[in-house]
Amino acid sequence: MLEKKVADLINQQVNKEFYSAYLYLDFANYYEDLGLSGFANWYKIQAQEERDHAILMMNYLQDNGCRVVLEAIDKPDKEFNDKMGPLKAGLEHEQYVTGLIHNIYDAAYSIKDFRxxxxxxxxxxxxxxxxxxxxxxxxxxxxxxxxxxxxxxLDQEMGARVYTAPSIMAAE
Incomplete structure:
Protein backbone atom coordinates (compact mmCIF):
# COMPACT_ATOMS: atom_id res chain seq x y z
CA MET A 1 0.00 0.00 0.00
CA LEU A 2 1.25 3.44 -0.89
CA GLU A 3 1.50 6.26 1.60
CA LYS A 4 -1.56 8.52 1.19
CA LYS A 5 0.30 11.66 0.09
CA VAL A 6 2.20 9.77 -2.63
CA ALA A 7 -0.95 7.98 -3.79
CA ASP A 8 -2.87 11.28 -3.92
CA LEU A 9 -0.12 12.95 -5.95
CA ILE A 10 -0.01 10.07 -8.42
CA ASN A 11 -3.80 10.14 -8.69
CA GLN A 12 -3.67 13.88 -9.39
CA GLN A 13 -1.04 13.16 -12.03
CA VAL A 14 -3.35 10.62 -13.69
CA ASN A 15 -5.82 13.44 -14.22
CA LYS A 16 -3.08 15.85 -15.37
CA GLU A 17 -1.94 13.29 -17.96
CA PHE A 18 -5.47 13.00 -19.31
CA TYR A 19 -5.58 16.81 -19.48
CA SER A 20 -2.28 16.74 -21.39
CA ALA A 21 -3.85 14.40 -23.93
CA TYR A 22 -6.82 16.73 -24.25
CA LEU A 23 -4.53 19.74 -24.66
CA TYR A 24 -2.53 18.05 -27.41
CA LEU A 25 -5.71 17.08 -29.24
CA ASP A 26 -6.61 20.77 -29.16
CA PHE A 27 -3.19 21.59 -30.67
CA ALA A 28 -3.84 18.95 -33.35
CA ASN A 29 -7.16 20.61 -34.17
CA TYR A 30 -5.44 23.99 -34.47
CA TYR A 31 -2.87 22.65 -36.93
CA GLU A 32 -5.52 20.76 -38.87
CA ASP A 33 -7.40 24.04 -39.32
CA LEU A 34 -4.19 25.59 -40.71
CA GLY A 35 -3.80 22.75 -43.22
CA LEU A 36 -0.74 21.36 -41.44
CA SER A 37 -1.90 17.78 -41.15
CA GLY A 38 1.61 16.55 -40.31
CA PHE A 39 1.75 18.74 -37.22
CA ALA A 40 -1.79 17.61 -36.39
CA ASN A 41 -0.64 13.98 -36.67
CA TRP A 42 2.33 14.64 -34.42
CA TYR A 43 0.10 16.07 -31.68
CA LYS A 44 -2.50 13.32 -32.03
CA ILE A 45 0.24 10.79 -31.36
CA GLN A 46 1.49 12.93 -28.49
CA ALA A 47 -2.04 12.78 -27.05
CA GLN A 48 -1.95 8.97 -27.25
CA GLU A 49 1.31 8.93 -25.31
CA GLU A 50 -0.12 11.13 -22.58
CA ARG A 51 -3.18 8.89 -22.31
CA ASP A 52 -0.83 5.91 -21.94
CA HIS A 53 1.06 7.71 -19.17
CA ALA A 54 -2.25 8.15 -17.32
CA ILE A 55 -3.08 4.46 -17.77
CA LEU A 56 0.35 3.44 -16.50
CA MET A 57 -0.13 5.53 -13.37
CA MET A 58 -3.64 4.17 -12.89
CA ASN A 59 -2.25 0.64 -13.09
CA TYR A 60 0.47 1.48 -10.56
CA LEU A 61 -2.08 2.82 -8.11
CA GLN A 62 -4.37 -0.18 -8.58
CA ASP A 63 -1.47 -2.63 -8.29
CA ASN A 64 -0.72 -1.03 -4.92
CA GLY A 65 -4.25 -1.27 -3.55
CA CYS A 66 -5.18 2.35 -4.20
CA ARG A 67 -8.44 3.60 -5.62
CA VAL A 68 -8.20 5.78 -8.72
CA VAL A 69 -10.43 8.85 -8.80
CA LEU A 70 -10.99 10.40 -12.21
CA GLU A 71 -11.85 14.08 -12.23
CA ALA A 72 -13.39 16.29 -14.91
CA ILE A 73 -10.95 17.33 -17.63
CA ASP A 74 -10.65 21.09 -18.01
CA LYS A 75 -11.14 22.63 -21.42
CA PRO A 76 -7.83 23.81 -22.92
CA ASP A 77 -7.74 27.59 -22.67
CA LYS A 78 -4.97 28.53 -25.10
CA GLU A 79 -5.65 30.79 -28.08
CA PHE A 80 -3.11 30.84 -30.90
CA ASN A 81 -2.38 33.38 -33.61
CA ASP A 82 0.54 31.71 -35.35
CA LYS A 83 2.15 28.35 -36.12
CA MET A 84 4.63 28.73 -33.27
CA GLY A 85 2.02 29.16 -30.54
CA PRO A 86 1.21 25.49 -29.86
CA LEU A 87 4.89 24.54 -29.99
CA LYS A 88 5.81 27.07 -27.31
CA ALA A 89 2.76 26.16 -25.24
CA GLY A 90 3.75 22.50 -25.60
CA LEU A 91 7.24 23.15 -24.21
CA GLU A 92 5.79 25.19 -21.35
CA HIS A 93 3.35 22.40 -20.58
CA GLU A 94 6.05 19.71 -20.63
CA GLN A 95 8.14 21.79 -18.22
CA TYR A 96 5.10 22.04 -15.95
CA VAL A 97 4.56 18.26 -16.08
CA THR A 98 8.24 17.71 -15.31
CA GLY A 99 7.77 19.76 -12.15
CA LEU A 100 4.74 17.67 -11.18
CA ILE A 101 6.68 14.41 -11.66
CA HIS A 102 9.54 15.82 -9.59
CA ASN A 103 7.08 16.70 -6.81
CA ILE A 104 5.81 13.12 -6.71
CA TYR A 105 9.37 11.83 -6.72
CA ASP A 106 10.29 14.19 -3.89
CA ALA A 107 7.31 12.99 -1.82
CA ALA A 108 8.34 9.36 -2.37
CA TYR A 109 11.96 10.20 -1.55
CA SER A 110 10.99 11.93 1.70
CA ILE A 111 9.44 8.71 3.03
CA LYS A 112 12.00 6.37 1.44
CA ASP A 113 9.44 4.81 -0.90
CA PHE A 114 12.13 3.32 -3.11
CA ARG A 115 9.71 1.25 -5.16
CA LEU A 154 8.72 19.88 -41.98
CA ASP A 155 5.01 19.11 -42.04
CA GLN A 156 5.77 15.94 -44.01
CA GLU A 157 8.37 14.96 -41.40
CA MET A 158 5.84 15.49 -38.62
CA GLY A 159 3.28 13.46 -40.54
CA ALA A 160 5.64 10.49 -40.69
CA ARG A 161 5.54 10.02 -36.92
CA VAL A 162 3.88 6.77 -35.92
CA TYR A 163 2.52 5.73 -32.57
CA THR A 164 4.70 3.52 -30.41
CA ALA A 165 3.53 2.41 -26.98
CA PRO A 166 5.83 3.54 -24.15
CA SER A 167 8.62 1.05 -23.45
CA ILE A 168 7.54 0.80 -19.82
CA MET A 169 4.27 -0.80 -20.99
CA ALA A 170 6.19 -3.76 -22.42
CA ALA A 171 7.89 -4.24 -19.05
CA GLU A 172 4.59 -4.64 -17.21
Missing part, protein backbone atom coordinates in the same frame (compact mmCIF):
# COMPACT_ATOMS: atom_id res chain seq x y z
CA UNK A 116 7.77 4.32 -6.25
CA UNK A 117 10.99 6.21 -6.88
CA UNK A 118 12.19 3.39 -9.13
CA UNK A 119 8.83 3.39 -10.91
CA UNK A 120 9.03 7.15 -11.44
CA UNK A 121 12.56 6.96 -12.87
CA UNK A 122 11.07 6.10 -16.26
CA UNK A 123 8.80 9.17 -16.13
CA UNK A 124 11.70 11.43 -15.12
CA UNK A 125 13.68 10.21 -18.14
CA UNK A 126 10.61 10.50 -20.37
CA UNK A 127 10.07 14.12 -19.34
CA UNK A 128 13.66 14.96 -20.27
CA UNK A 129 13.00 13.51 -23.72
CA UNK A 130 9.67 15.34 -24.00
CA UNK A 131 11.25 18.70 -23.20
CA UNK A 132 14.11 18.11 -25.65
CA UNK A 133 11.68 17.16 -28.41
CA UNK A 134 9.54 20.25 -27.75
CA UNK A 135 12.65 22.46 -27.87
CA UNK A 136 13.74 20.83 -31.14
CA UNK A 137 10.32 21.45 -32.71
CA UNK A 138 10.57 25.13 -31.80
CA UNK A 139 14.06 25.37 -33.32
CA UNK A 140 12.89 23.72 -36.53
CA UNK A 141 9.93 26.06 -36.81
CA UNK A 142 12.19 29.06 -36.19
CA UNK A 143 14.53 27.86 -38.94
CA UNK A 144 12.02 26.70 -41.54
CA UNK A 145 8.56 27.95 -40.63
CA UNK A 146 8.60 31.13 -42.73
CA UNK A 147 9.60 29.39 -45.95
CA UNK A 148 6.66 27.59 -47.61
CA UNK A 149 8.73 24.77 -49.13
CA UNK A 150 10.62 24.14 -45.91
CA UNK A 151 7.42 24.26 -43.88
CA UNK A 152 5.90 21.72 -46.27
CA UNK A 153 8.87 19.39 -45.75
Missing amino acids: TMQYLDWFVKEQGEEEKTAEDLIKKMELFGDDAKSLYM
Whole structure:
Protein backbone atom coordinates (compact mmCIF):
# COMPACT_ATOMS: atom_id res chain seq x y z
CA MET A 1 0.00 0.00 0.00
CA LEU A 2 1.25 3.44 -0.89
CA GLU A 3 1.50 6.26 1.60
CA LYS A 4 -1.56 8.52 1.19
CA LYS A 5 0.30 11.66 0.09
CA VAL A 6 2.20 9.77 -2.63
CA ALA A 7 -0.95 7.98 -3.79
CA ASP A 8 -2.87 11.28 -3.92
CA LEU A 9 -0.12 12.95 -5.95
CA ILE A 10 -0.01 10.07 -8.42
CA ASN A 11 -3.80 10.14 -8.69
CA GLN A 12 -3.67 13.88 -9.39
CA GLN A 13 -1.04 13.16 -12.03
CA VAL A 14 -3.35 10.62 -13.69
CA ASN A 15 -5.82 13.44 -14.22
CA LYS A 16 -3.08 15.85 -15.37
CA GLU A 17 -1.94 13.29 -17.96
CA PHE A 18 -5.47 13.00 -19.31
CA TYR A 19 -5.58 16.81 -19.48
CA SER A 20 -2.28 16.74 -21.39
CA ALA A 21 -3.85 14.40 -23.93
CA TYR A 22 -6.82 16.73 -24.25
CA LEU A 23 -4.53 19.74 -24.66
CA TYR A 24 -2.53 18.05 -27.41
CA LEU A 25 -5.71 17.08 -29.24
CA ASP A 26 -6.61 20.77 -29.16
CA PHE A 27 -3.19 21.59 -30.67
CA ALA A 28 -3.84 18.95 -33.35
CA ASN A 29 -7.16 20.61 -34.17
CA TYR A 30 -5.44 23.99 -34.47
CA TYR A 31 -2.87 22.65 -36.93
CA GLU A 32 -5.52 20.76 -38.87
CA ASP A 33 -7.40 24.04 -39.32
CA LEU A 34 -4.19 25.59 -40.71
CA GLY A 35 -3.80 22.75 -43.22
CA LEU A 36 -0.74 21.36 -41.44
CA SER A 37 -1.90 17.78 -41.15
CA GLY A 38 1.61 16.55 -40.31
CA PHE A 39 1.75 18.74 -37.22
CA ALA A 40 -1.79 17.61 -36.39
CA ASN A 41 -0.64 13.98 -36.67
CA TRP A 42 2.33 14.64 -34.42
CA TYR A 43 0.10 16.07 -31.68
CA LYS A 44 -2.50 13.32 -32.03
CA ILE A 45 0.24 10.79 -31.36
CA GLN A 46 1.49 12.93 -28.49
CA ALA A 47 -2.04 12.78 -27.05
CA GLN A 48 -1.95 8.97 -27.25
CA GLU A 49 1.31 8.93 -25.31
CA GLU A 50 -0.12 11.13 -22.58
CA ARG A 51 -3.18 8.89 -22.31
CA ASP A 52 -0.83 5.91 -21.94
CA HIS A 53 1.06 7.71 -19.17
CA ALA A 54 -2.25 8.15 -17.32
CA ILE A 55 -3.08 4.46 -17.77
CA LEU A 56 0.35 3.44 -16.50
CA MET A 57 -0.13 5.53 -13.37
CA MET A 58 -3.64 4.17 -12.89
CA ASN A 59 -2.25 0.64 -13.09
CA TYR A 60 0.47 1.48 -10.56
CA LEU A 61 -2.08 2.82 -8.11
CA GLN A 62 -4.37 -0.18 -8.58
CA ASP A 63 -1.47 -2.63 -8.29
CA ASN A 64 -0.72 -1.03 -4.92
CA GLY A 65 -4.25 -1.27 -3.55
CA CYS A 66 -5.18 2.35 -4.20
CA ARG A 67 -8.44 3.60 -5.62
CA VAL A 68 -8.20 5.78 -8.72
CA VAL A 69 -10.43 8.85 -8.80
CA LEU A 70 -10.99 10.40 -12.21
CA GLU A 71 -11.85 14.08 -12.23
CA ALA A 72 -13.39 16.29 -14.91
CA ILE A 73 -10.95 17.33 -17.63
CA ASP A 74 -10.65 21.09 -18.01
CA LYS A 75 -11.14 22.63 -21.42
CA PRO A 76 -7.83 23.81 -22.92
CA ASP A 77 -7.74 27.59 -22.67
CA LYS A 78 -4.97 28.53 -25.10
CA GLU A 79 -5.65 30.79 -28.08
CA PHE A 80 -3.11 30.84 -30.90
CA ASN A 81 -2.38 33.38 -33.61
CA ASP A 82 0.54 31.71 -35.35
CA LYS A 83 2.15 28.35 -36.12
CA MET A 84 4.63 28.73 -33.27
CA GLY A 85 2.02 29.16 -30.54
CA PRO A 86 1.21 25.49 -29.86
CA LEU A 87 4.89 24.54 -29.99
CA LYS A 88 5.81 27.07 -27.31
CA ALA A 89 2.76 26.16 -25.24
CA GLY A 90 3.75 22.50 -25.60
CA LEU A 91 7.24 23.15 -24.21
CA GLU A 92 5.79 25.19 -21.35
CA HIS A 93 3.35 22.40 -20.58
CA GLU A 94 6.05 19.71 -20.63
CA GLN A 95 8.14 21.79 -18.22
CA TYR A 96 5.10 22.04 -15.95
CA VAL A 97 4.56 18.26 -16.08
CA THR A 98 8.24 17.71 -15.31
CA GLY A 99 7.77 19.76 -12.15
CA LEU A 100 4.74 17.67 -11.18
CA ILE A 101 6.68 14.41 -11.66
CA HIS A 102 9.54 15.82 -9.59
CA ASN A 103 7.08 16.70 -6.81
CA ILE A 104 5.81 13.12 -6.71
CA TYR A 105 9.37 11.83 -6.72
CA ASP A 106 10.29 14.19 -3.89
CA ALA A 107 7.31 12.99 -1.82
CA ALA A 108 8.34 9.36 -2.37
CA TYR A 109 11.96 10.20 -1.55
CA SER A 110 10.99 11.93 1.70
CA ILE A 111 9.44 8.71 3.03
CA LYS A 112 12.00 6.37 1.44
CA ASP A 113 9.44 4.81 -0.90
CA PHE A 114 12.13 3.32 -3.11
CA ARG A 115 9.71 1.25 -5.16
CA THR A 116 7.77 4.32 -6.25
CA MET A 117 10.99 6.21 -6.88
CA GLN A 118 12.19 3.39 -9.13
CA TYR A 119 8.83 3.39 -10.91
CA LEU A 120 9.03 7.15 -11.44
CA ASP A 121 12.56 6.96 -12.87
CA TRP A 122 11.07 6.10 -16.26
CA PHE A 123 8.80 9.17 -16.13
CA VAL A 124 11.70 11.43 -15.12
CA LYS A 125 13.68 10.21 -18.14
CA GLU A 126 10.61 10.50 -20.37
CA GLN A 127 10.07 14.12 -19.34
CA GLY A 128 13.66 14.96 -20.27
CA GLU A 129 13.00 13.51 -23.72
CA GLU A 130 9.67 15.34 -24.00
CA GLU A 131 11.25 18.70 -23.20
CA LYS A 132 14.11 18.11 -25.65
CA THR A 133 11.68 17.16 -28.41
CA ALA A 134 9.54 20.25 -27.75
CA GLU A 135 12.65 22.46 -27.87
CA ASP A 136 13.74 20.83 -31.14
CA LEU A 137 10.32 21.45 -32.71
CA ILE A 138 10.57 25.13 -31.80
CA LYS A 139 14.06 25.37 -33.32
CA LYS A 140 12.89 23.72 -36.53
CA MET A 141 9.93 26.06 -36.81
CA GLU A 142 12.19 29.06 -36.19
CA LEU A 143 14.53 27.86 -38.94
CA PHE A 144 12.02 26.70 -41.54
CA GLY A 145 8.56 27.95 -40.63
CA ASP A 146 8.60 31.13 -42.73
CA ASP A 147 9.60 29.39 -45.95
CA ALA A 148 6.66 27.59 -47.61
CA LYS A 149 8.73 24.77 -49.13
CA SER A 150 10.62 24.14 -45.91
CA LEU A 151 7.42 24.26 -43.88
CA TYR A 152 5.90 21.72 -46.27
CA MET A 153 8.87 19.39 -45.75
CA LEU A 154 8.72 19.88 -41.98
CA ASP A 155 5.01 19.11 -42.04
CA GLN A 156 5.77 15.94 -44.01
CA GLU A 157 8.37 14.96 -41.40
CA MET A 158 5.84 15.49 -38.62
CA GLY A 159 3.28 13.46 -40.54
CA ALA A 160 5.64 10.49 -40.69
CA ARG A 161 5.54 10.02 -36.92
CA VAL A 162 3.88 6.77 -35.92
CA TYR A 163 2.52 5.73 -32.57
CA THR A 164 4.70 3.52 -30.41
CA ALA A 165 3.53 2.41 -26.98
CA PRO A 166 5.83 3.54 -24.15
CA SER A 167 8.62 1.05 -23.45
CA ILE A 168 7.54 0.80 -19.82
CA MET A 169 4.27 -0.80 -20.99
CA ALA A 170 6.19 -3.76 -22.42
CA ALA A 171 7.89 -4.24 -19.05
CA GLU A 172 4.59 -4.64 -17.21
